[in-house]
Amino acid sequence: MSYEWKFLTSEEKAIRRTHLDWKGQQSLLLSVLCFLIPLAVPYTPLAEYLSRPQVRTTRYWLFQRGPFLAFLPDHGSIGLWMGALLYAAVLLWLAMKNTAPDAFFLIKAFGIVAGAQLPAVYALGMKNGIVSPARVWGWERGTKWHMWGARILVWLLAGHFVGYMIFFVSFSRLGRLVKLDIIAGELAFFSMVVMGATGLMNGRPGAYRLFQKIHILVAPCLLPLCYLHVSHLRPYVLITAVLYILDTVLHRPLLTTLTLVPHRTFTEININIPPGVSEIYRRGYGHVFLRIPELDNGTKHPFTIASYSPLESSLKVTVRTKGGWTKELAHLAREKEGRRVVGKVWTIGGEEAVVEECAAINDVVLIGAGVGIGWASSVGREFVRLGKHVKVIAVAKSSEEVAVLGGADAEDVSGALDMCVYLTAELGIVTEMEGKLRGLDVRYGRPDWEEALAQVVLGARDGEAFVGVCGPAGLVKGVSRTMGRWVGSSNVRVWNEGYSD
Missing domain, CATH: 3.40.50.80 (Nucleotide-binding domain of ferredoxin-NADP reductase (FNR) module)
Structure with a gap:
């Protein structure tokens, strides 16, 4: 399969644009089927049917294993790799289908297919949100699919970026790199690369704090950059923005008090749950995001709930003292022992x-x-x-x-x-x-x-x-x-x- 730079007439460009829009819609549909429909199922009449014992296994495979994993044995990371690679292969096929021999068609297809994945990647990233598939799959699986979705998006954008760079160099058009729409695209691409790079630092001292700060700073800027890049991405940017706004409006944090109890190797945090607060906070399992302003105003930290005490109406989480934020937390616990501090709490979803x-x-x-x-x-x-x-x-x-x-x-x-x-x-x-x-x-x-x-x-x-x-x-x-x-x-x-x- 060979490609060449084809310079089309206005009518031919319009036909190509129609095909590109269809590729974007197919890419969006794929992500909706795999990631967003499972989010809605628990709130539909179908949920009652799926709760019956005789169909629980079907529900497990369809809505809790994640996309394309229904036919795979539960081999953990191997199954995830295979599912993610299959998902990437389908998107690559959508991008390349019927594009030869037009190199411009292929490059633009990479961009539009990648852009159509923005809503799903953002939804998967809202792990503590009302619009996140993690509410159905749980934190662990939602996090892994967010990471893989973002990687696939970057790979597709890399094909789009490299293809255009080859064209600009081959035809001596590097001057176009300073145009506003091109600059917006460049910044969007490199922003995603930076976010992905911080994700690869997982496990290193201070890596999580850097990772979250970069995401908080860069992720909201990514949507305006994509909006300014080309008009064809704007429908997907607007869908993503709507999800982002819904998450912000519908899922506000619980402002409450925390009691910190220091121990030799870990810190115990008891989260006061005031009367009248949603029952979602009154479970001895699941996850919460926690922010303690006295320690850090910019980062939220995820924790597994250790227990819920009905007598004291409090959730307990425990934090191993390793270094960085956890060391600061242990120091604060010793300073504030017996006194309460203010904290913000978000439920992550996937409690059940x-x-x-x-x-x-x-x-x-x-x-x-x-x-x-x-x-x-x-x-x-x-x-x-x-x-x-x-x-x-x-x-x-x-x-x-x-x-x-x-x-x-x-x-x-x-x-x-x-x-x-x-x-x-x-x-x-x-x-x-x-x-x-x-x-x-x-x-x-x-x-x-x-x-x-x-x-x-x-x-x-x-x-x-x-x-x-x-x-x-x-x-x-x-x-x-x-x-x-x-x-x-x-x-x-x-x-x-x-x-x-």
């Missing part, structure tokens, strides 16, 4: 995603390490309330972590849970918190995951099992390697709760 993920499964294993113990114990209690058989595996450096993070206002740590505790640092030394671990299966050292999981997974009563894990990357990898032996050969679903701290 982990519960819906295993709606028809009775045997559940929840693994929590460090602050992830709070998530495992609180979600475990919710599953027990729903009548499921739940085993919680807690991995901690000390019994203090297990007692504080797993307590959740119960008389003891376990409550109604079958909990096994692995202490990795105490090596059998009894501490003042040890009494709260009485009655639990306490072991010392790191768990053998095959031994720890085999009995529940392979002995599941209905042949199905659900394994949820919340903790450091090393623990998640260890569990994933073990689960890889069973996923595909048996009906096992794996959930990685990636935002415990």
Whole structure:
């Protein structure tokens, strides 16, 4: 397939423009089918039908696995890669279809197909918003698809940008680069590259704060730049702007007070929930975004809810002290111990995603390490309330972590849970918190995951099992390697709760 620079008549350009607009509409339709329709389903009459037990599996595949993953086994990141590459391949096919031999047609098609993805990428990025698919899929899956959607968008824009640069150089038209519409396009492209580059810094000290500040600064500027670039992108820019405005208007933060409780390796945050506030804040599982003005006026931080206390009407989140913002938080907690500070709280959505993920499964294993113990114990209690058989595996450096993070206002740590505790640092030394671990299966050292999981997974009563894990990357990898032996050969679903701290 060869391309050449074809200079068309006005009539031919009009025909080409019609085809380009159709490509953009197809690209938008694809994103709506894959990302935005699942958002609307829970609020339609179809939701009642999908809640019936006999169709829960269908609902799981259609609306919670994410686009193009219905035919793939749950291999975690491999399935995500395959789904994202397939989505990218379909968009690439839409862009290239029937463009030869007109090079201009191909370059413009890359741009219009990319521009039509803006609404979906923005919606996926509004993880705490009312218009975000994360409300159906959960934070973890919504975040990953936002990242992949943005990458695919940048790849398509790169084809558009490079193609035009080749044309400008080949025909000595570099002077056009200083025109207002071209400058707007250049700035839009490089803005997306900068945002993507900060996303690749994940895990480095201060990376999240830089990532969020860049997004807060650049993302709102991107829409005006695209609007100024070419008129053909404006419908997609306006759709994105409407979603952005709806998110801002409909999903305001809860301004409330926080009680900070310092511990040796983590900080406990108790969020006061005033009377009359939506029930969405009164759950012991799910996620919240949190901003503490005394620490930083510009960034919001995502946390997994560790528990909800009906007696005190407060949510609890726990934050591991690692450095950067978490170190500043620990210092503030020591300064303000016993006093309250002001904070802003947003619910992220997807509060019931982990519960819906295993709606028809009775045997559940929840693994929590460090602050992830709070998530495992609180979600475990919710599953027990729903009548499921739940085993919680807690991995901690000390019994203090297990007692504080797993307590959740119960008389003891376990409550109604079958909990096994692995202490990795105490090596059998009894501490003042040890009494709260009485009655639990306490072991010392790191768990053998095959031994720890085999009995529940392979002995599941209905042949199905659900394994949820919340903790450091090393623990998640260890569990994933073990689960890889069973996923595909048996009906096992794996959930990685990636935002415990």
